[in-house]
Amino acid sequence: MKKYIIGFWYSLPVQLFILHFRKYQILLLFWYILFATVAGYFMDSFGAYSLFLAPEYFDKVSPFSAAIVGFAIGIFIMSWNITTFILNARYIKFLATTAAPFLKYCINNAILPLIFLVFYFIRGLQFSQQQQLQSLGESLLTALGFTGGLFLSILLAFVYFFSADKTIYYTIKQGIAEANKRYNAIINKDALPLTKLEMRVDWFLSASFKLRRPRDIRHYNESFLDDVFSKHHISAVIAILIAFIFLIVLGFSADSRLFQIPAAASISILFAILIAVSGAVSLFFKSWSIPLIIVIYLILNYLYQIGVIDPRNKAYGLNYDNKAQRPLYDASSIRQLCSDSAMEADKAYYLNxxxxxxxxxxxxxxxxxxxxxxxxxxxxxxxxxxxxxxxxxxxxxxxxxxxxxxxxxxxxxxxxxxxxxxxxxxxxxxxxxxxxxxxxxxxxxxxxxxxxxxxxxxxxxxxxxxxxxxxxxxxxxxxxxxxxxxxxxxxxxxxxxxxxxxxxxxxxxxxxxxxxxxxxxxxxxxxxxxxxxxxxxxxxxxxxxxxxxxxxxxxxxxxxxxxxxxxxxxxxxxxxxxxxxxxxxxxxxxxxxxxxxxxxxxxxxxxxxxxxxxxxxxxxxxxxxxxxxxxxxxxxxxxxxxWENPYDNTSLLSLLTKPLLILxxxxxxxxxxxxxxxxxxxxxxxxxxxxxxxxxxxxxxxxxxxxxxxxxxxxxxxxxxxxxxxxxxxxxxxxxxxxxxxx
The missing domain is CATH 3.40.1090 (Cytosolic phospholipase A2 catalytic domain)
Structure with missing residues (x-):
């Protein structure tokens, strides 16, 4: 029993799951938002949960609208896999010596996505019957649409990476052969020196979902292994760039109903991009990440102050161009506006x-x-x-x-x-x-x-x-x-x-x-x-x-x-x-x-x-x-x-925040x-x-x-x-x- 427990604990799926909480908590924020939104705890007063649980396309909830959201969540899951694959490369170098390493990584990194999908399906079925008043058959059909969109998204991603894997494997085939020769030459003379592993992995799941032991990679050149991952990084960046371009196209085409996809889909794709950007910043800038964000904010703030960028919304129909004629907003001007004579003139109009x-x-x-x-x-x-x-x-x-x-x-x-x-x-x-x-x-x-x-x-x-x-x-x-x-x-x-x-x-x-x-x-x-x-x-x-x-x-x-x-x-x-x-x-x-x-x-x-x-x-x-x-x-x-909704103290946090939120x-x-x-x-x-x-x-x-x-x-x-x-x-x-x- 102890052997099985140890084997389970040091399996790659469990170790990756723990690693996310131990190393890259900032990336888990996106998962928290999704979980909390679907559960109805995040922005619930704005109805955010209904965007995910009852997605509308052409003014109705349908299997097709659910499929669009499923496709987008598939993109988010693949972005999560891509980003963490890049960030965790030094912990899983043994995968670089196998065929289709990214596929194997996705299989072993599936615990968190699977938990979310099971939770999403349960909440979705409950919501569709209790709030959308759908029959069980209609609810299952909507769930089927979501599943179809999800699998299509993941399938397309894997087809893309399979193609990339073939190209990568062709270029590194000679390196693997040379490493095997070096291994045979060294092992016949002496045992390979022991190295300290950053993450112990005793088992991992193969592409056929069978348990496999990691390959010994001590005889591989470090630069060779890094080169394998860097080639995958390039493929990943291209995939995220495609998602970014897709959102830009949606923005340009949003006036057409055809391109007004469910908000949950847009939000999921945005999260996919943000999680990739967050990973890239963490990887390349490390401790300089926060100073970089501050510098970017200062630049944007300066451009806003000098009028180069202006995201403010206007009242349509008003003239904002005649700046010299803009009315003063001060006590004197307002008092003059509502003078006794002005008030009497307007009263006479309303009396009429x-x-x-x-x-x-x-x-x-x-x-x-x-x-x-x-x-x-x-x-x-x-x-x-x-x-x-x-x-x-x-x-x-x-x-x-x-x-x-x-x-x-x-x-x-x-x-x-x-x-x-x-x-x-x-x-x-x-x-x-x-x-x-x-x-x-x-x-x-x-x-x-x-x-x-x-x-x-x-x-x-x-x-x-x-x-x-x-x-x-x-x-x-x-x-x-x-x-x-x-x-x-x-x-x-x-x-x-x-x-x-x-x-x-x-x-x-x-x-x-x-x-x-x-x-x-x-x-x-x-x-x-x-x-x-x-x-x-x-x-x-x-x-x-x-x-x-x-x-x-x-x-x-x-x-x-x-x-x-x-x-x-x-x-x-x-x-x-x-x-x-x-x-x-x-x-x-x-x-x-x-x-x-x-x-x-x-x-x-x-x-x-x-x-x-x-x-x-x-x-x-x-x-x-x-x-x-x-x-x-x-x-x-x-x-x-x-009387039904008093502001009660139900937790220590609510007790601490009550002075701030009572108003x-x-x-x-x-x-x-x-x-x-x-x-x-x-x-x-x-x-x-x-x-x-x-x-x-x-x-x-x-x-x-x-x-x-x-x-x-x-x-x-x-x-x-x-x-x-x-x-x-x-x-x-x-x-x-x-x-x-x-x-």
Missing amino acids: ILNKWKAKQKEEKPIMYIINTSGGGLRSAVFTMNTLQKIDSALHGQLMQHTLFINGASGGLLGAAYFRELYYQTRLGNKNINLYNPAYVDDIAKDLLNPLFSSFVTRDIIGPVQKFNYEGFEYIKDRGYAFEEKLNENTHGYLNKNIYAYAKPEANATIPIMFFNATISRDARSMIMATHPARFLMRPLSDSAHLTSYDADGIDFNSYFKRQNSDSLRVLSALRMNATFPIVLPNVWLPSKPIIDVMDAGLRDNFGQELTLRFLNVFKDWLQENTQKVIVIELRDRSIDD QYNWYRFQDYYQHNSLDYFAESYGPHFYSLSFQYLASKTDAAATLNFHLTAAEKKSVMNAFYNKANLNALQVLLKQSNLR
């Missing part, structure tokens, strides 16, 4: 809209609806779209006509903007639109994460800069561009217009006004984007004695960037700025002096309530005089009473507490004819809550749509119908 809105209601004191929708990725977009369809149907198609404006943050505004546009199409006479068609919910539920991550890999990181023109200006194609193009495709091009296209219908009260919001990262002020100037929303009203003049905590985009063609801002860009979730989407920088950039509106106000209450407070007198009641309809992607975990709760308090104060000051109703996405007891990202599984989509029928929402609907005099 209010009067037109009232005239269209054809009653002395109509009911006014205000719609607030929360952030929350696609789960909020789907919940908003589905809920607006249900509410409008219950109100006999009167919801949009009685709604003055729509406001909110992030994903919720994606759904609301699409619903409003479809309503506008019906007003234009488009008879192909059935506002309650569930296909529109399917549209807004379509994946946005795959093209976003795929573009991040092939364009933002690898590919050279590509540009496009919009409204006469040139912009860079990056993951922000990919997001907009995919959203445009999902919504059938209806939102592909600039915000000025809504100026006339909003001014005539044909459709509700929409406020697109964002948060300025410099100072957390809100950026208020609307078709018409709304400078009266930039700062709170002064106190009752008019003794205090508050500083502006918001910027009116339309007025501030007037010289930069603010009216030409693309609606899709406004929605993206509103939904710029950190890291996933790039911050959008704006042409001011100094430059500012904006990100997700939810960081400042995830429910849109702050701006809504400010608007209602400004026009409170008009509303009390001209409306029967004002009803704020709030669409939330989370419960008001969130992140409780961010939305802080907003809730503050806004409920503000809502109570406003309701008390307004009087009994103000109502606020909440429709909430609450996962059922049998369903897990949908993740906050730009991808929904089939089970998550079903859960979000069914959430409208929970008891709390049905009660809210009954109250709404009663207050709308329809019950």
Whole structure:
């Protein structure tokens, strides 16, 4: 038994497995990311696991999409083998004296890849049935597709290296023959001197998976053995270069759906390249690796500072070229922008809209609806779209006509903007639109994460800069561009217009006004984007004695960037700025002096309530005089009473990190507490004819809550749509119908 245990321990597969953890931990980081992602622990809030477990190609999960991911993971595995083969050459020199040494190395280095593949298959089968709602047969077919792609990738790699091995073996055949002669001559005279082995190997697996003892190589010339490995190194570099060129080609062709491969495939190929580069840096620069990385960073930073490279994302439609006319971003300029006279001028404009809105209601004191929708990725977009369809149907198609404006943050505004546009199409006479068609919910539920991550890999990181023109200006194609193009495709091009296209219908009260919001990262002020100037929303009203003049905590985009063609801002860009979730989407920088950039509106106000209450407070007198009641309809992607997800200390690490992360975990709760308090104060000051109703996405007891990202599984989509029928929402609907005099 001891002999077998020792033999197992000193076998090449086990020794290589241990060697990776002992010598090259940095390379194991890529494996950790893959394992953690598939397990649902790495970037789970961004939905990274769904990219691997439910890869989409042409908007559906299929055996072919799985095959593409399998092929890419095969490339990653071969890159791992190639890189470690080069790095571990001095430990496995005996393989240089055998036929097809790289093949034998891959067989003996298969423990880690096999563990990952088994884990991936188990997780994939579970996910496809539980989250994608596939049958066992469909799940197995998807797994078969992945397996086919994986084997094809590895087969092609081995065919390539078999060809290289033949060439290498032909060139070294004479060297092996001379070494054997030298061995016979030495062994007849005296025993070969003992040498200290860097890694003991008693057994290794041959190409036919049989146990073999390593060949004695003490009689081989060191330079000869090194030459064998160096020839394999050249073949390996060529293989990695091909993968790099492939990603560049994908970046250039990403506008074509044919080349929009699943994001998991792009990420796997990127990891394959990074692992090869990491290995090369470790091999050639050794202790100089970190200083080299620092020097490269300093060079890139200098090129960025002098404007040679500029990866920053822009708002499409804005003029970034007229640098001399960029507005100042300082206290004096902002105070001037929201002067009393400017605020009064904009208030007068909106009063005109209010009067037109009232005239269209054809009653002395109509009911006014205000719609607030929360952030929350696609789960909020789907919940908003589905809920607006249900509410409008219950109100006999009167919801949009009685709604003055729509406001909110992030994903919720994606759904609301699409619903409003479809309503506008019906007003234009488009008879192909059935506002309650569930296909529109399917549209807004379509994946946005795959093209976003795929573009991040092939364009933002690898590919050279590509540009496009919009409204006469040139912009860079990056993951922000990919997001907009995919959203445009999902919504059938209806939102592909600039915000000025809504100026006339909003001014005539044909459709509700929409406020697109964002948060300025410099100072957390809100950026208020609307078709018409709304400078009266930039700062709170002064106190009752008019003794205090508050500083502006918001910027009116339309007025501030007037010289930069603010009216030409693309609606899709406004929605993206509103939904710029950190890291996933790039911050959008704006042409001011100094430059500012904006990100997700939810960081400042995830429910849109702050701006809504400010608007209602400004026009409170008009509303009390001209409306029967004002009803704020709030669409939330989370419960008001969130007792189910407390921030508990479950480990020593969580105890140590709690002071750092408590704000992140409780961010939305802080907003809730503050806004409920503000809502109570406003309701008390307004009087009994103000109502606020909440429709909430609450996962059922049998369903897990949908993740906050730009991808929904089939089970998550079903859960979000069914959430409208929970008891709390049905009660809210009954109250709404009663207050709308329809019950």
